[in-house]
Amino acid sequence: MRQLLVINPNTSASVSALLQTHVQQAAGSHVQVRTVTARFGSPYIADEASFAVAAHATLDAWAHALSTEAPAPDAVLIGCFGDPGLMALRESSPVPVTGLAEAAFIEAARHGRYAIVTGGARWGPMLQRLAQGLGQAQQLAGIHTVAPTGAQLAADPVAARALLAQACRDASRQLGVQAVILGGAGLAGMASAVQADVPIPVIDSVIAGAHWALRCAPLPPERSTPGFNVAWQGVSPEMTLLGVAHHARSG
Incomplete structure (x- = not known):
């Protein structure tokens, strides 16, 4: 079964529930949708400051989701009409990424x-x-x-x-x-x-995001490992583990 990770970049659980319901309905029974919520930031993204924090929260939520025992996603959808963190996450992810x-x-x-x-x-x-x-x-x-x-x-x-x-x-x-x-x-x-x-x-x-998930093709095999090309300081442990320092030690 295809796995779709949906990231809500704001802290509103009700928005996450709405995303989960509508994306799952549109994607169909052969796609398993998993929606996660930002662990910090704003309950609603309404200006440049909350948008900037939401980009960080998107990366953090993605790193945290990868650290769990849930199945690895085949695609990632940023559940905000504004796509905070889109380019950064696309650079770091081994699977296709888009936003609403x-x-x-x-x-x-x-x-x-x-x-x-x-x-x-x-x-x-x-x-x-x-x-x-x-x-x-x-x-x-x-x-x-x-x-x-x-x-x-x-x-x-x-x-x-x-x-x-x-x-x-x-x-x-x-x-x-x-x-x-x-x-x-x-x-x-x-x-x-x-x-x-x-x-x-x-x-x-939101429905457009689900339709994209059904159409997107896998990335080339050389993109098989997630990670940031950054030696982080002061970010979450999950982001740190995907940073340069970790990859240098494990290599």
Whole structure:
């Protein structure tokens, strides 16, 4: 059975539960999904500071997950629409890695140019920067952030559906896109709830992450050993054990 490790980079157990449910449902019974939660950081990633800490928390959660007796993952999904730590984890992992945003970008781009609808105004420039770094700047027509954060939207799903449906319709009409991404771990499942009210495909970032996990191919054999090319100081024991000093001693 294929093993998928999902890392929630924030400290919210409820978000982890939401990820576990929706990713497992979308991935199917032939994939075993294991969701782990950041051991430190913020309950909601809402600005540059919490994003920076979340990148560290993602690496720490991955190292801790590898230290347990659970089956080794065949792929890793960062369960945050913003993908904190994506490039660092991809550099260190012997299996494919993506995040909710990158997976959603790839899926939306199959339809043509796309827009993003998400919660929290500070995510606008952060997601624009991410899209630029992932080579998606030409495909991304615009980012529409609604005033409530993703956590606030998830807390009131009835009100959120109306607000998000209107935002998706506005993005479709104003930007002339062929698809819109509803981005955020806390918004898992809402794309299907608003789709009937939106004239273009609405991409659920969490479902897109699960679909990516089903398609991704293994990395070359030379990438078979996980590890950081760093002699860490002051990080968790699990990260230290995957650092340069450990590999030098064991070699």
